[in-house]
Amino acid sequence: MGMLKKIQYNCRQATFLLEKKAFKPLSFYETIELRIHLAGCSVCRLYGKQSAMINDMVQQLYKDSEKGTYKLNDSFKKELQLRIEEELNK
Amino acid sequence: MPVTQAAIDPNTWVNAHADYLYAFAIKRIADEEIAKDLVQDTFLAALQKVRTFEGKSSERTWLTAILKNKIVDVYRKRSSVIVSSDIADAERVQQDFFDTDGHWTQQHYPREMGVEEQYLENKELGQALKKCMEKLPALWLSVFTMKHIDDETSERICTELKVSAQNFWVIIHRAKLNLRACLQKNWV
Numbered sequence: 701m702g703m704l705k706k707i708q709y710n711c712r713q714a715t716f717l718l719e720k721k722a723f724k725p726l727s728f729y730e731t732i733e734l735r736i737h738l739a740g741c742s743v744c745r746l747y748g749k750q751s752a753m754i755n756d757m758v759q760q761l762y763k764d765s766e767k768g769t770y771k772l773n774d775s776f777k778k779e780l781q782l783r784i785e786e787e788l789n790k
Numbered sequence: 791m792p793v794t795q796a797a798i799d800p801n802t803w804v805n806a807h808a809d810y811l812y813a814f815a816i817k818r819i820a821d822e823e824i825a826k827d828l829v830q831d832t833f834l835a836a837l838q839k840v841r842t843f844e845g846k847s848s849e850r851t852w853l854t855a856i857l858k859n860k861i862v863d864v865y866r867k868r869s870s871v872i873v874s875s876d877i878a879d880a881e882r883v884q885q886d887f888f889d890t891d892g893h894w895t896q897q898h899y900p901r902e903m904g905v906e907e908q909y910l911e912n913k914e915l916g917q918a919l920k921k922c923m924e925k926l927p928a929l930w931l932s933v934f935t936m937k938h939i940d941d942e943t944s945e946r947i948c949t950e951l952k953v954s955a956q957n958f959w960v961i962i963h964r965a966k967l968n969l970r971a972c973l974q975k976n977w978v
Contacts, residue, residue, distance in 0.1 A: 710892035719963045723937065723944070747900045750970055753909050757919050758938050760910050762817055770813040772826065780830055781804045787837045788800060 710737070714744045718751060798843050803833055807850055811857050818861050818935055820924065828864070832857045858940065862950050865932035869951055887967055900970065903977050915977065922972035929953075930965040937962065 714737040717730055726734065738745055772780075808829055815825035835856055843852055887898045894900070905915055923931060932951055936942045948958050 711894050712888040712892040716963045771809050772812045
């Protein structure tokens with residue numbers, strides 16, 4: 701009971717568990733801990749929502765950038781091509 | 791059914807893969823010069839290894855794997871030359887998030903940002919987040935990027951960046967606390 705009482709008021713621990721949970725299943729005890737905390741803490745519930753939002757946005761940022769907005773300039777490519785041919789003819 | 795050996799032809803690499811590899815690198819390194827160097831290094835390293843290419847994956851996948859290793863080298867180098875004040879600053883900010891009992895301090899309460907719906911279509915918010923990421927200490931950003939973007943296993947990240955398992959989760963947590971706070975500060 702003492703431990704559970706503690707988590708009820710510990711936002712640092714609750715946000716830590718939220719982050720861990722995004723990548724790894726929590727232990728049985730951690731799951732209970734987190735659930736009890738979130739049930740009584742609207743601030744951490746909001747944190748969890750925004751944290752998940754940031755995860756999605758990070759994925760999106762990288763997906764967008766892989767659609768080829770970045771291109772090498774032609775002179776660099778030409779040099780690169782020469783470099784490769786040089787190596788091949790060695 | 792035997793898999794047909796995928797073809798490999800270094801003469802076509804620049805045309806076929808250079809832009810892709812460059813974009814891949816720049817997203818993770820955020821430095822055009824270094825990204826260019828990495829593309830070149832990748833091709834040169836690949837030339838040395840052409841004979842070990844087994845055709846189990848496509849040429850591009852194979853080249854990307856080589857590039858990934860080079861990116862990790864950059865992460866590692868960056869993390870080892872971290873300005874210690876960098877981390878000290880970020881840690882001080884983080885400590886302020888909670889009081890000694892673990893409560894949010896009042897000025898760091900997460901607040902509604904008014905963007906919780908349709909945030910993926912919000913380009914400005916995306917840009918704001920990008921700026922916040924650039925402010926993270928190099929080691930944190932490396933850990934964060936490897937986990938979120940490259941979906942690397944925690945074990946590999948810990949080994950590559952020489953971070954203990956315990957510290958790994960602490961970094962993931964702190965990086966996110968800082969990112970979220972930065973976003974709220976610059977957005978609301």
